[in-house]
Amino acid sequence: MLEIKDLRGGWSETTVVDELSISVRAKETVAVLGRNGVGKTTLLELITGRCRRHSGRVEFDGKDISGLQTQRRAQLGIGYVPQTREVFPSLSVRENINVAARPGFWTESRLLELFPSLARRSSNFAGQLSGGEQQMLAIARALAGNPKLLLMDEPSEGLAPVVVEQLVVAMRELTTSGSLSIILVEQRADIGLELSDRYVVVDRGKIVNEGDSRALIGNDAKIGELIGLSVH
Numbered sequence: 001m002l003e004i005k006d007l008r009g010g011w012s013e014t015t016v017v018d019e020l021s022i023s024v025r026a027k028e029t030v031a032v033l034g035r036n037g038v039g040k041t042t043l044l045e046l047i048t049g050r051c052r053r054h055s056g057r058v059e060f061d062g063k064d065i066s067g068l069q070t071q072r073r074a075q076l077g078i079g080y081v082p083q084t085r086e087v088f089p090s091l092s093v094r095e096n097i098n099v100a101a102r103p104g105f106w107t108e109s110r111l112l113e114l115f116p117s118l119a120r121r122s123s124n125f126a127g128q129l130s131g132g133e134q135q136m137l138a139i140a141r142a143l144a145g146n147p148k149l150l151l152m153d154e155p156s157e158g159l160a161p162v163v164v165e166q167l168v169v170a171m172r173e174l175t176t177s178g179s180l181s182i183i184l185v186e187q188r189a190d191i192g193l194e195l196s197d198r199y200v201v202v203d204r205g206k207i208v209n210e211g212d213s214r215a216l217i218g219n220d221a222k223i224g225e226l227i228g229l230s231v232h
């Protein structure tokens, strides 16, 4: 459903992602792992069209979307949960969810069921929420657009362990529900591997290793060697 071929791009003239190819099948979750600053966010932003492609192709559902505007890509079914969350602070939880909603499985009530902490605060302004709740809201808002592909950038970053646990429960539901394809950028390799079918390791804008996530779970020595990340 997503085919990226020899993609190069970055911020203005700077190349961050370099000749990267990856494909994601329907209903598959792929974890993107790697150290800070290797280009994981930039890869997601190239898929959404938020940063500059220098060469290569991005195909979505068999269509070349490389030259399309970000909004058009979203309309075609690419949802994005940016690292900075970008919820609208002066809109309520409900309003944030509905701002870009489109018909489909994910209705407001299903989303509030998926995230019980949001249900309890549905009338609050997003700006009053904790970091964890804002992260849940960013995911809920992206899902409300009923995407076919969801891109998530480090959802667990900066959150307390108990909140990360709640988030993982909801994300597990998403990855096992079987209707979405997901690319999950995650600093926490243990979380990324647990939630994904396959993983890729990015280093200096290229994929340097990939494989079946289950084969790597628990193999901390190998994870450390591949990524140099702490697993807990």
Ligand SMILES: Nc1ncnc2c1ncn2[C@@H]1O[C@H](COP(=O)(O)OP(=O)(O)OP(=O)(O)O)[C@@H](O)[C@H]1O
Binding pocket: 011, 016, 034, 035, 036, 037, 038, 039, 040, 041, 042, 043, 083
């Ligand atoms: N919005 C931006 N504008 C300009 N440069 C950027 C922007 N975002 C990232 N970069 C640059 O692109 C390079 C790769 O960063 P990127 O955020 O893609 O890496 P990352 O692997 O996601 O790391 P992190 O885990 O720290 O987010 C870095 O040199 C970074 O400074």
